Amino acid sequence: MDEFRTVTCTVCPMGCSIRVRLEDGLPVAFEGHQCKRGPVYARDEVLDPRRMLTTTVRVCGSATRLVPARTSAVVPRDRLMDVMALVRGLCAVAPVEAGQVLCADLLGTGVDLVATGSVPASPPATPVSAPDRKEDSR
Amino acid sequence: MSAAVHERFVDVAVIGGGPAGLSAATNARRAGAARVLVVERDVRVGGILPQCIHAGFGLHEFGTDLTGPEYADRWTAAAAEAGVEVLLDTMVLSLGPDPDGGGLLLSAVGPSTGVLHLHAAAVVLAMGCRERTRGALNIPGDRPAGIYTAGTAQRLTNLEGLMPGRRIVILGSGDIGLIMARRLTLEGAQVIAVLEVLPYAGGLTRNVVQCLDDFGIPLRLSTTVVRIQGREHLEGVVTARVDADRRPIPGTELEIPCDTLLLSVGLIPENELSRDAGIPLDPATGGAVVDETLETALPGVFACGNALHVHDLVDYVSEEAAAAGKSAALHARAVSDAASGALRADPASAPAAAPVASSAPVRLASGPGVRTVVPQHLRRAAAAGLPLVDEVKVRFRIAAVFGACTLRLTAVSADGTRAVLATARRRRAVPGEMEDLGLKGPALAAARAAASIEVSVEGDAHG
Ligand SMILES: Cc1cc2nc3c(=O)[nH]c(=O)nc-3n(C[C@H](O)[C@H](O)[C@H](O)COP(=O)(O)OP(=O)(O)OC[C@H]3O[C@@H](n4cnc5c(N)ncnc54)[C@H](O)[C@@H]3O)c2cc1C
Ligand code: SF4
Numbered sequence: 001m002d003e004f005r006t007v008t009c010t011v012c013p014m015g016c017s018i019r020v021r022l023e024d025g026l027p028v029a030f031e032g033h034q035c036k037r038g039p040v041y042a043r044d045e046v047l048d049p050r051r052m053l054t055t056t057v058r059v060c061g062s063a064t065r066l067v068p069a070r071t072s073a074v075v076p077r078d079r080l081m082d083v084m085a086l087v088r089g090l091c092a093v094a095p096v097e098a099g100q101v102l103c104a105d106l107l108g109t110g111v112d113l114v115a116t117g118s119v120p121a122s123p124p125a126t127p128v129s130a131p132d133r134k135e136d137s138r
Numbered sequence: 139m140s141a142a143v144h145e146r147f148v149d150v151a152v153i154g155g156g157p158a159g160l161s162a163a164t165n166a167r168r169a170g171a172a173r174v175l176v177v178e179r180d181v182r183v184g185g186i187l188p189q190c191i192h193a194g195f196g197l198h199e200f201g202t203d204l205t206g207p208e209y210a211d212r213w214t215a216a217a218a219e220a221g222v223e224v225l226l227d228t229m230v231l232s233l234g235p236d237p238d239g240g241g242l243l244l245s246a247v248g249p250s251t252g253v254l255h256l257h258a259a260a261v262v263l264a265m266g267c268r269e270r271t272r273g274a275l276n277i278p279g280d281r282p283a284g285i286y287t288a289g290t291a292q293r294l295t296n297l298e299g300l301m302p303g304r305r306i307v308i309l310g311s312g313d314i315g316l317i318m319a320r321r322l323t324l325e326g327a328q329v330i331a332v333l334e335v336l337p338y339a340g341g342l343t344r345n346v347v348q349c350l351d352d353f354g355i356p357l358r359l360s361t362t363v364v365r366i367q368g369r370e371h372l373e374g375v376v377t378a379r380v381d382a383d384r385r386p387i388p389g390t391e392l393e394i395p396c397d398t399l400l401l402s403v404g405l406i407p408e409n410e411l412s413r414d415a416g417i418p419l420d421p422a423t424g425g426a427v428v429d430e431t432l433e434t435a436l437p438g439v440f441a442c443g444n445a446l447h448v449h450d451l452v453d454y455v456s457e458e459a460a461a462a463g464k465s466a467a468l469h470a471r472a473v474s475d476a477a478s479g480a481l482r483a484d485p486a487s488a489p490a491a492a493p494v495a496s497s498a499p500v501r502l503a504s505g506p507g508v509r510t511v512v513p514q515h516l517r518r519a520a521a522a523g524l525p526l527v528d529e530v531k532v533r534f535r536i537a538a539v540f541g542a543c544t545l546r547l548t549a550v551s552a553d554g555t556r557a558v559l560a561t562a563r564r565r566r567a568v569p570g571e572m573e574d575l576g577l578k579g580p581a582l583a584a585a586r587a588a589a590s591i592e593v594s595v596e597g598d599a600h601g
Contacts, residue, residue, distance in 0.1 A: 008347050014566050015343030034565065051348060054192045054205055055324060056296055065299045068191040068207045077352060084324045098211060116191070117207040 007042040009033060018042045050074035055087055057102050057113070062094035064119045069102055072112040082107055094121040143253045148173040149470040150463070151244055151258035153230045153411065156185020157452050158443020158459040159264035160213040160222075165463035166262070167220040171470050174222050175256070177246055179229035183217075184210030185266050186289070187452070189296045192317055198453035209452060225251060233261060233415045233439070240473055242438055259470035260438045262462050263426065265408040267444035271401065279366030282373070288314045288402035295321060303398025307375055308332045309363050312570070313341035313450065315402025320349035329355050330394055333377055335362045335384055338539050338600070340570050363399070364391065372397055405448045412441070422510045423447040429499060429515040430530045431465040432458070438473070440466045447512050447533070450572055458533070465524065472523020500586060502532060505548070505594030509537040509569070518586050529578040530585075536595050540567045543597025547575050549588035556592075559585055567595065 003022040008015055014034055020042050021029040027046050030039040044050075052074050056066040075083060083106050092102050096119040103113040149171040152163045155178030166174045182188065187195070190206030197203055200212070217224070228248030236243040236257055244256040269287040286294075286302050292314065294300040304327050308315045311334035319329045332350060337360050339346050350357050358377070364386050365376035374395040378386035407425040409417075417434045418427045425446040426434040433440050442462035443455045499515040511534045520526045532547060545567070547559040559581045567573060575593075577585050585591055 008343060008351070010344035010347050013343065013568070013571060051352065052193055052203075053324075055321075056191060056299065058299065066297065068188075068205060068296065070191075070193065070205055080324065080352075084326075088326070098208070116205045117188070117211070 005046055007045045009038045009041050011037045011041050020046055022046065049077040051077050051080060053080055053083060054116070055084065057087060057115070058091045059094050059096060059119050060091050061121050062119050063122050064094070067092055067096045067102075067119045068116045069113050070116050071106065072101075072114050073110075075106065075109050075111050079107060079109060083109075087113065092119075094119050143255055144251070145255050145257065146175070147257045148175045149258070149474070150174045150260045150262065150466045151242075151256050152176045152262040152264055152463075152466075153233070153244070154178060154185065154264035154266055154443075154445065155180070155183035155224060155226075156264060156266050156443065157187060157210065157213055157455050158266070158445065158462075159183075159185070159262070160210075160217045161456040161459035162262040162264055162440075162442055162463035162466065163222040164213070164217045164220045165460040166260075166467040166470075167222055169464040169467035171260075171467035174467075175258075176217070176222060176224045177228050177230050177244070177256070178224060178226050179248075181227050183214055183224055183226070189289075189293045190317075191296050192321075195452050198451065199456060206452075213456065225254075227251070228254065230411060233411050235436075240477065242436075258438075259473040260440065260466035262459075262466050263409075263412055263434070263439065263441040263445050264443050264459060264462075265411065265445040267405040267407050267448055269401070270404040270406060277363050277366055280369050282366065282368040282371050284368070284372030284397050285366070285399045285401065288312075288318045288400045291318055291398075291400050292321070295325065301325060301327060302400070303372075303396075304328065305330060305396045306398040306400060307363075307377075307394055307396045308400045308402060310334065310402035310404070311336075311339040311341055311346070311357060311359075312402045312404070313345050315400065316341045316345040316349040318400060318402070319355050320353065323353045323355065327398075329353070330396055331356045331358050331377075333358050333361045333363065335360065335380055338568075342570065362386065366399070367393075372399060375399055405444065407445050407447060409445060412439075412445075415439070420510070420512075420514055422504065423512060425512070427514045428512065429517050430513045430527055431517070431524055432462040432513065433465060433469070433524075438466075438469050440469075447510060447535075450570060454533070454572065454574075458531075461527075468524050475523065500588055501590045503590055503592055504534070505546075505592035507536055507538065507540070507543075507595035507597075507599065508534050508593045510535045511593045516585055516591065526586075528582070529576060530582060531574050531576050532593060533572055533574045534593050535572055536567055536569055538569065538599040540564070540595060540597045540599050543567055543595050545573055545575055546592075546594050546596065547577065547581075547585070548592045548594065549584055550590045550592055552589045557584065557588075559591070564597075567597075 005020045018032045053071045100115045150166040152159045155176045187206035187210035195204045195209035228251040230246045241259045246254045291302045364378045367374040379390040426441040440462040442459040545562045549557045560575045
């Protein structure tokens with residue numbers, strides 16, 4: 001029994017709308033693409049859509065509250081919300097270096113969460129005491 | 139001692155430490171300028187990039203898909219390595235010709251800097267842009283809390299860890315609005331809909347798919363907000379469909395309860411400083427009028443990045459800013475050569491800014507289908523210290539969505555004769571993506587000899 005799915009190709013700005021014919025859940029024919037990259041993309045998109053996740057992770061031990069992060073590879077699209085539920089509970093301890101793994105093997109996907117920025121360890125904002133910057137003129 | 143004024147002398151002063159400023163400064167150093175100083179009002183460099191935590195940066199420039207913070211880090215490192223000095227937490231307040239010499243004078247202030255008078259041989263404007271706000275939109279209703287620009291919501295969410303709200307409507311389908319729809323959904327908010335007054339999405343197709351479709355967020359085209367509900371805090375919006383002239387169609391109103399409205403309705407180059415300095419601006423771009431060296435009408439002042447015209451890809455910001463930085467370095471050298479020449483020789487015979495460019499520059503104009511063009515002028519001859527560049531990139535935005543089309547630069551001579559200088563074919567072109575056409579060799583020579591140059595697009599427009 002045939003089934004059809006429509007996929008918008010995002011490989012280039014043309015954004016072709018590709019109609020995919022499925023037989024027993026497997027893509028067998030494509031129509032509407034304008035180059036050969038379209039069917040490759042559409043096949044993956046039908047069988048195993050994956051996305052890069054970028055987010056932030058809370059930081060403890062610094063005046064900076066968050067560190068930006070990304071996944072080390074694409075993760076299955078339908079796991080994105082589960083991964084985020086995990087990420088929202090994480091707290092990275094400063095200092096954090098860009099490239100550092102913040103959480104390994106997210107939910108058994110084999111993909112890590114990696115910091116994309118650095119956060120130095122600094123005391124959390126304390127009440128203003130003696131300013132360490134010279135305020136007088138030079 | 140009260141409010142002493144510091145004086146500093148540099149070759150190139152760069153206003154703004156975003157990607158444009160960092161690239162301009164780095165390339166000014168690489169082109170030989172000795173003292174290059176970036177003045178940034180924020181406590182860090184990078185401009186808007188630290189809050190753009192998503193990927194999609196650097197594909198063109200570095201061949202790899204970076205996030206905003208990663209892209210900013212690369213340029214921050216490059217600037218440091220090139221010997222660029224950065225002054226943070228300092229805001230430039232004014233700019234003008236230096237009454238004490240041939241250069242330019244900036245005044246800046248900051249909590250640790252105090253008052254600074256910065257004397258520079260050349261200046262690069264790299265102040266970026268700001269977001270259009272509700273005031274520019276005219277939505278009737280009270281002004282309850284809960285209405286933010288998308289960029290402000292991005293900063294709150296990605297830098298401060300604060301959620302703007304839980305039930306969100308986004309007005310405008312530009313890339314920032316789309317990216318924020320996904321980001322807030324991932325953080326647990328409900329994005330009820332993205333509304334777009336035009337009949338097509340403003341942002342990239344990739345973002346429509348990955349930010350809206352992936353999460354089942356509806357995109358309502360030809361739709362706008364006609365009323366705001368709530369007094370103290372936003373309680374809802376009333377939307378309506380619009381006709382071809384963007385007028386709301388009576389009877390199509392729909393009430394959407396929500397606690398947050400994000401506006402993603404366009405960016406405007408930041409040019410208060412330039413305007414106060416009397417630098418002519420182009421009403422179409424909102425940025426300064428420049429020639430192909432990116433020099434404004436105020437000699438020695440160059441402009442680039444979103445302060446010059448709004449870019450969609452940061453890679454092209456860096457590329458354009460590199461050219462501005464190089465021009466600034468050459469100008470600074472010409473100024474110091476002229477000064478030392480003047481010391482050696484009798485001032486009367488000093489070859490000051492040689493008046494070679496006797497004739498007016500060639501004007502580049504928006505032709506059919508084109509909304510903005512940069513640069514607006516082309517030099518006919520070299521100026522002192524600034525040789526004619528041998529390759530010019532004309533960047534422009536088209537006015538509508540086109541299917542198969544041809545982009546064209548046409549030289550128009552004084553007697554009206556037209557000659558095509560450059561063309562490019564596109565299977566599809568959209569206003570959201572900046573286009574460019576290059577001129578070099580004989581085409582560039584022909585361009586410099588023309589009366590004017592028309593930039594146009596020809597094909598079937600879809601709206
Ligand atoms: C909210 C928002 C989100 C964006 N998201 C994306 C995106 O996802 N992808 C993308 O490719 N592009 C994005 N853009 C476009 C992006 O701004 C450009 O690609 C790029 O950052 C422009 O670089 P710039 O250096 O010209 O401006 P900016 O990055 O805005 O930097 C300008 C700098 O100048 C400083 N400044 C301004 N005035 C003064 C003054 N008087 N004195 C001292 N310093 C001053 C500012 O503090 C700022 O640091 C976004 C723009 C905005 C506004
Ligand atoms: S099918 Fe080819 S032309 Fe069409 S969007 Fe995909 S990559 Fe672009």
